Amino acid sequence: MTSGGDAQGMNAAVRAIVRAGIHKGAEVFAIREGWQGAIEGGDHIVHLGWSDVSGILNKGGTVIGTARSTEFRTPEGQLKAVENLIARGIDRLIVIGGDGSLTGSRALLLRWPDYVAQLLEQGRISREQAERHPRLFIAGLVGSIDNDMVGTDMTIGTDSAMHRITEAIDAISSTAESHRRTFIVEVMGRRCGYLALMTAIAGGADYTFLPESPPREGWEDRMVEVLGRGRAAGRRDSIIVVAEGAADREGEPITSQRIQQVMKDRTGEEARITILGHVQRGGTPSAYDRWMATACGVEAVDQVLSAKADAEPVLVGVKRDQVCAQPLLKAVEDTTKVADFIASGDYEDAVKARGAGFTRMIDIYRILIESTPTVATSEHAKRIAIMHAGALAPGMNQLARVAVRAGLDRGYHMMAVQGGVPGLVAGEMREVLWSDVEGMANTGGATFGTRRYVPTEGDLYQMARSLEENEIDALLVMGGHHAYATVDIMERERRRYPAFNIPIALLPASIDNNLPAWPMAVGSDTALNTVVDVIDMVRMSASASKRAFVVETMGRGCGFLPLVGGLAAGAEKAYTPEGGITLEELTQDVAALVDSFASGRSFYLTVMGEETSEFYTSDVVAKLFEAEGRGTYSVRQAVIGHMQQGGTPSPFDRINATRLAFMAIANLDSQLSEGRKDYVAAASDEPELMAPLRRVLAGMDWDVQRPREQWWTALRPVFDQLSRRPGQE
Template identity: 45%
Template structure:
C-alpha cells in the first residue's frame, strides 16, 4: 500500500460516538436519496450515531418524532427512488431566531453537532447562519435553563457540510448539482416525443422548462435537441428578437421569402424541415429585464408566421421519477465525502460544500460559493449579461458559445473566400472505428460544423477503414449533419476492421483526398488504428 493509499484509508469505527444528522431542504431533486443513503452508511461505518431530520428545517424546529436515529437498513432500497424519503419543506420558523433556538435545543438534546444539509443555496445559507449563531444560541439556552452549562461546553461547535440538491444547476462552485442530469433526461425525452407529432403536423412547439433564474436546463436541452431558438435569463435575446427569431424559423422552413418587414408575408413550406422547437426557461427575460413567457413567444410566431404553434409546459415532471445513473453515483460520492469532511473538521474549520470538479468530489468554502452565486443574480439585475455568463462558469459559457455556433442554419460568409473555398484551407476527415455508440453522431456534427465555421474542408468517411480504402468518402456540408444529435448509432457507418497489411492503401486514399488531419471516433480499436495511421502521416 503506497503512502497515499495509507493516508486515505478510513478505519472502521474511527469516529465512534460522534452525533451527525442529515436532512433535505427546499425543492426535492432526483439523487437526494442516494446522498442520504451514503451519509447514513458512511456514518455508521465510522461508528457515529446518525439521525434523520424529517421535513427539513421544519422538522429540526419541531423536534420530537421528526428527529430519529437511523440504522443500516433504514436506507435499504432507496437509491433508485426519486424525491426524498425523509421529506422536505420550506420553513418560515427557521428564518426567525426563535425558530433557530428551538432547533439548537433539539440538536443538543440528541448530541448532534454535525449536520449534512442537502438542498439549494437558500438551505445552505440558512445552515451557515445557524452555525455562525451557534455559540450565542447555546448561551441563550443556558440562560433560560433550556440546557445545562455542561451541555453547552460539550457541544460548543457545530460543523456543517452542504450538498447541492437542485435540478436548476444554479450553484456556483460545482460542475453539476444533484438532480440536474435526471431533469435533463426528462426534458430530452419529452422533446424527442414532441418532435414526432410536430413533424407529422408541421407544427412549432414551444417548450417551457424549469430553472428559476438559471438557464442551464434550457441551454443544454437546446444544445442537445438542436432547438431552433432558446431563451435564458443570463443571455437575453437582442432587442429585435421577434424579427430575428421569425427570420430564423422561416429560413428553416421555407424555400423563399416574399417580404420581411413589420407585416411579414410568407409562401410555401420547404420539403425539408417540417417543424420548429423553441425552448423557454421559466426565468427568461429581455434586455430590459422584462419577462419573456412561452405565451408571448407563441403570439409572435402565430401573428408573424401564421404557423400552427403549441406550448408544452413540462413543470414538475422534470423533478419526478427515478434518478439517472449519474445522479445516483454523484449522490453516493458526495454523501460519503460530506461525512469525511465533518469528521475531519476542527473548531476553526469553516462550513464547506461538497462540489464536483471534473470527476472529483472536492470541498469548497460554503460562504464563498454562496457569494459567487449571489453575484450572478446581481450581474443580471445590473444587466451585465457577459459578466453573468462568465460567473456561471466556463462550462456554461462554452455551452452557450457552442449552441450559438452549431445552430446556425449556414456558416458565415467570412468562412469562405471569393471562390467559395474555406479561408483556413485545411482538409480534415472524420470516421468511426469499432462498434457504434450513442453520441457518435453528435460528435461528428459538432466536428463538421466547427471545421466549416473555421473555413476548413471536411470529408466524412463512411464505414470506417473499409470505406476509406474503397473511396467511400463524402465532402460534408453544413446541412448534411442537421438532425444528427438525436440519432443513435453511427450515420457515417462503422466497422471493426483495422488497416493491417492494407496500410499503404489507406495512405493512398489519404493522399488522394489531400486529408491533412483525421478524427477517429470509436472504441479501443481507435488506439491501434490511430498509431498505424499516424505513422502514415509521418511518412
C-alpha cells in the same frame, strides 16, 4: 436533512450518509421535513439504521421529506432548532439543498454559540450539554435541478432533469415534424439557464432563451428569421426552449405565451406550448445522479467527522467527475454574484460567472441553431474528413453532426469516411452538407458507419492514397481503442507516408470508458444508464422471491461499467478486470451471500465485467452461488450484452460529444491557419481540451487496453463501505 425543493438523487445521498456514518461509528439521525422538522423536533428527528435506507437508491424525491420553512428565518425558530438538535446530541449536520438552505444553515452555524448561551441561561439545556456542543459543524450537498451553484460542475438532480427534458423534446419533435409545427417548451430555471441551454443543444432545438443572456432588442424578428431559414432549408419542425426566468434586456419576462404571440403576429402560426413543470423534478434518478450523490455523501461524512474546532462549513461537489470540497461561503457568494450581475444588466459577466464551460456552450449553440453556415464555402477551400473507428458508441452521430457543422461554419469542405477504417482503406468517402446531419442529435448508432478494425501494414498505403486522392487536409477520428491504435500507427508511419503528415485530432467514443486523459468517453454514460435500468428491472423481477442475480456488463478489460453501475444500482458485490477474482474471495462472498439470505434478505446483486476472469465467468459464479445456497434461494444470470451499445444517447453524452467535436474542429482550424501538422487527442486538463497525441497515449496501457490511471477506481472504497454493513464478512 434535505431542505428546500426536492431533486432526484437526494435519496442516494441520504443512503450514502447513513451507511458511511455507521461505518465510521457515528449515530445517524434524519431530520424530517427540513429545517421545519428541526424546529418541531420530537418525531421529526429519527434515528436511522442500516436497513432503514435499503431500497431507496432508485426512488425520486426524498424519503425523509423536505420543506421550506419561514419560521427558520426568525431567531425564535433557529433557537428551537438548536435546542432540539442538542437534545439529541447532534452538532454535526449534513444539509442537502439549494443555495437558500445552505446559506441559512451557515447563518445558524455563526449564531450557534450565542444560541447555546441563551438556551443555557434560560435553563432549556444543561451546562454539560452546552460544553459538549459548543459549535456546529456543517457540510453541504447541493440538491437542485437548476445546476445553479458555482463551485461544483453538477448539482444533485440536474442530470436526471435533463433526462426528463430531453425525452420530452425528442417526443415533441416527432409530433412537431409530422404536422410541420412549432413547439415552445418551457423548462425550470428562475435564475439559471443551464437546463434550457444544455437540453436545447442535446435535443437539437432551434432557439432558446436564458436568464443570463437576454436577447437584444429586435429579438422577435431575429427568432422568426432563424426559424424561417430552418424551414426553408427543409426542417419540418421548430422547437423553442425557454427557461422560466428568461427576460428581455428591459427586464420584461419572456414567457411561453409571449413567444407564442410573437409567432402568431409575425407568421400567423399558432405555436403549441408545453410547460414541463414538476415533471422535471420527478421520476427515477439517472445513473450519474446516483453515483455522484453517493460519492459526495460519503465525502460529506468524512468532512463533518474530521472537522477541527475552527473549521468553516464546506460544500461537497464534483470537478471533472472527482469529488471535492471547498468553503461553503465562497460558493454561495459566487452564486449570488450571478443574480446580481443579471439584476444590474451586466449579462456578459453573468455568463462568465457560470464558468468557461457555460460560455463555450453558448457559442456552440449559436452555431448549431443556424440552418446554413454563416460563411460560404469556396470551391478551393480546404477539406476536413471525419471518421468513426472501433466499436459503436451512443453519441457518435452527435459527434459527427457537430463536427460537420462546426467545420462548414468555418468555411471548410467536410468529408465523411464511410464505414470506419476499412472505408478509408477502400477510399469510400463523400462530401457532407449542413442538411445531411439534420436530426442526428438524438439518434443512436453511427450513420457514417464504423468497424472494429486496426489497419495492417498492407492497409497503410491504401489509406495514404485515399487521403491524397480525396485531397484531405485534416482528419478527425472518433472512436474507442481501435481508433486510438489506428491514429497511433499513423503517427509512427508519417515519415513513410507523407499523406499522413496532416493535422489529425482524436476523440474518445467508447462505452467501455477505457481511454486516457478524458474522464467520460462519449457513449459511456448511456451504457451506464442502460446497466442501471436493467438492474432496476431485475430487482423488481425478484421482489416476490428470494433470489440472487449475477449481472454481466460489457467493458472488456476496464471495470468502469461493473463498478460504477453496481454503485449506482446498489449492488452488494462488483467484480472488475482490474481486481480479478480469486477462489479465496469467492469463498468469502459465498459466505456473505448465504448469511444475507439467512438474515432475512430477499435479494442479492453481483455485477461483473465480461473479462473479469478467464475461468470464473458469470455463468460459473452464478452456479457456484446457487450450489452453496442448497435451495434456500435461487440464482439467475443476466448478460446485458449489446443493449449497452444501442439506444438513444443520454443528454450527458450528447453534450459531451458537442463540446468535444467543436473543440476538435477549432484545433484543426487553428493548425490549418498556422500551417501546423500536429496529432492531438482530447485531454480534460487542457484549457482548449486538446493535447499532443504522444502525451495522451503515454497514459495508455496497451496490453490490458485501459488507461494507467482511472479516476473512477477511487469509488471502490465508497462501494465497499456501502455494500456491506460493519462486521459483515
